[in-house]
Amino acid sequence: AQTVTQSQPEMSVQEAETVTLSCTYDTSESNYxxxxxxxxxxxxxxxVIRQEAYKQQNATENRFSVNFxxxxxxxxLKISDSQLGDTAMYFCAFMKLDAGGTSYGKLTFGQxxxxxxxx
Amino acid sequence: DTAVSQTPKYLVTQMGNDKSIKCEQNLGxxxxxxxxxxxxxxxxxxxSYNNKELIINETVPNRFSPKSPDKAHLNLHINSLELGxxxxxFCASSPNARTGLDNEQFFGPGTRLTVL
Numbered sequence: 001a002q003t004v005t006q007s008q009p010e011m012s013v014q015e016a017e018t019v020t021l022s023c024t025y026d027t028s029e030s031n032y033x034x035x036x037x038x039x040x041x042x043x044x045x046x047x048v049i050r051q052e053a054y055k056q057q058n059a060t061e062n063r064f065s066v067n068f069x070x071x072x073x074x075x076x077l078k079i080s081d082s083q084l085g086d087t088a089m090y091f092c093a094f095m096k097l098d099a100g101g102t103s104y105g106k107l108t109f110g111q112x113x114x115x116x117x118x119x
Numbered sequence: 120d121t122a123v124s125q126t127p128k129y130l131v132t133q134m135g136n137d138k139s140i141k142c143e144q145n146l147g148x149x150x151x152x153x154x155x156x157x158x159x160x161x162x163x164x165x166x167s168y169n170n171k172e173l174i175i176n177e178t179v180p181n182r183f184s185p186k187s188p189d190k191a192h193l194n195l196h197i198n199s200l201e202l203g204x205x206x207x208x209f210c211a212s213s214p215n216a217r218t219g220l221d222n223e224q225f226f227g228p229g230t231r232l233t234v235l
Contacts, residue, residue, distance in 0.1 A: 045229075104174050104175055105224065107154075108164075111159070111160070
């Protein structure tokens, strides 16, 4: 079974600064996806960024980027130029693919990190 | 238009009652899911249906029964509610979990269930 660990229960950052959220995972699979989801106080789960394990290049989405270290099983999220609207709980998630490339969509989530952006 | 909608958003009920939560998606997706988020915010998948076929059934008490009348709807019925069932329940959908190209799930707003 896969496990996802987020070791930082809470983080805070000043507006316009950069913050990095950590995530490690444990799997024996070689083919999988990794995700960061954001859950603001509104409770809505929003996909922030995703990474395919076979891709060496780190994914980026505007101010959000990841540092994917496959050998170390590490997948951190960097938020640049933090904004007040980034205040939320952030979840790292793992989805394995079987040999045929099918996922069945099963996401395994970490415990979450509460990020607070201060003005 | 809301992509994934759930009703009700809040549900307060007594222990022992039976209740249902409804989910509908208008994205044309084939796969739908139910997740449970407990009081510590931990999210765990419960069920998944692909084109009305059950494809994921995690270790969930059999008091929980999902029903998919068509691929746009996935309802969750809970019998004999217990205090520990209090949680936020999220519905989600994705294009087709069997394709391997399916890597984004769209979540509904959640239903906060409180069992007294």
